[in-house]
Amino acid sequence: MRVITGTARGRRLGELSGMDTRPTYDRVKEGMFNIIQFDIEGRRVLDLFAGTGQLGIECLSRGAAACTFVDQRRDAVKLIRDNLKATDLTDGAKVVQGDALSFLSTTREKFHLIFLDPPYDSSLLELALKKISTIDILPENGIIVCESRTEQPLPELEGLVRSRDYRYGKTKVTLYRKEL
Numbered sequence: 564m565r566v567i568t569g570t571a572r573g574r575r576l577g578e579l580s581g582m583d584t585r586p587t588y589d590r591v592k593e594g595m596f597n598i599i600q601f602d603i604e605g606r607r608v609l610d611l612f613a614g615t616g617q618l619g620i621e622c623l624s625r626g627a628a629a630c631t632f633v634d635q636r637r638d639a640v641k642l643i644r645d646n647l648k649a650t651d652l653t654d655g656a657k658v659v660q661g662d663a664l665s666f667l668s669t670t671r672e673k674f675h676l677i678f679l680d681p682p683y684d685s686s687l688l689e690l691a692l693k694k695i696s697t698i699d700i701l702p703e704n705g706i707i708v709c710e711s712r713t714e715q716p717l718p719e720l721e722g723l724v725r726s727r728d729y730r731y732g733k734t735k736v737t738l739y740r741k742e743l
Contacts, residue, residue, distance in 0.1 A: 564576045564578055564589070564615065564617055565589070566617075566620060566621055566624050566650060567589075567592065567593060567596060567621060567624075568596075568624065568625060569621070569623075569624030569625040569626065570624050570650075570651070570652070571620065571623075571624040571650035571651065571652055572624065574649060574650050575649075576615055576616070576617050576620065576646045576649070576650070577615065577642050577645055577646055577649070578615055578642075579614065579615060579636075579638060579639060579642055587617060587618065587680060587710060588731070588734065590731055590732075591710065591731045591734050591736065592617070592618070592621065594729060594731055594736065595618075595708060595710075595729075595736050596621060596625075598708075598729065598736070598738065599676065599706060599708060599738075600625070602675070602676060602706055603622050603625045603626060603627050603676065604625065604626035604627065605626065605627070605628050606622075606627050606628060606675035606676050607627070607628055607629050607630075607631075607672070607673065607674045607675050607676070608622045608623075608627045608629065608630040608631070608674060608675070608676045608677075608678070609630070609631050609633070609672075609674040609676070609677045609678065609700075610622075610630060610631070610632045610633070610678045611633050611663045611666070611667070611677060611678065611679055611680075611681075611691060612633070612634065612663055612678075612679065612680050612681040612682075612687065612691075613632040613633055613634040613639065613643055613658075614634060614639055614680070615639070615642055615643065615646060616632050616642070616643035616646050616647065616658075617646070618678045618680065618708075619631075619632050619656070619678065620646055620647065620650055620652055622676065623647075623650075623652040623655060623656060624650065624652060627655070627676070628655060629655040629656070629657070630655065630656055630657070631656075631657045631658075631659060631672065631674070632656065632657070632658045632659065633659045633661060633663050633666045634659075634660065634663075635660065635661060635662055635663065636660075637660060640658055640659075640660040643658050644658055663681070663687065663691060664687075664690060664691060664694060667691065667694045667695060667698065667700065668694070668698075670700065672700070673699070673700055673701065673702050673705075674700060674701065674705065675701075675702060675704075675705050675706070676705070676706050676708070677695065677700070677701065677705070677706070677707045677708070678707075678708050678710075679691050679692065679707060679708070679709045679710070680709075680710040683711065683712050683715070688709060688711055688715070688717070689717070689718060692707070692709070692717070692718060692720060692723075692739070693718070693720065695707060695723075696720040696721060696722050696723050701741040702741070703741060704740060704741060705740065705741040706738060706739070706740055706741075707723070707738065707739040707740075708736065708737075708738055709736065709737045709738075709739070710734060710735070710736055711734075711735050711737065712733060712734070712735065713728075713730055713732075713733055713734065713735045715735070717737050720739070722741065722742055723739040723740065723741060723742065724739065724740050724741075724742055725737065725738075725739050726738045726739070726740065
């Protein structure tokens, strides 16, 4: 796992052991960032269910103004901090250990770009999307990037426009944008 481009280009990121965290494959990450490449610089990013932090770190490397990383696991939070130090991207980074849905309920921040990549065999993706659609967390033209299994149906939500799905083998990337 490596940073694709930007100030930390080519730097390797640490990974968590075990099967509890599934990192985004490089091919999927490259496709994902090709889609949103012009929506990163100067923006505030939320990497919910952050795992290793690779998606938020990629954004910081590409010029995002700030990124908040949220993960429930203590070992994941430690790894995110280690990966931020290894890439010299600690400025503008905030790492939160806690439940993702609780974070959404209590945050007062707005984010231009939100990554949702929870464990595949859970209902967390749908729950997070529904929560985001009911709170004022995305500014106009804000983007949510979801990663899921190709066969997982995603909901239509009031206030969010679902764009097309991008398929990478067994992985699907879906974008939602806040309605104007």
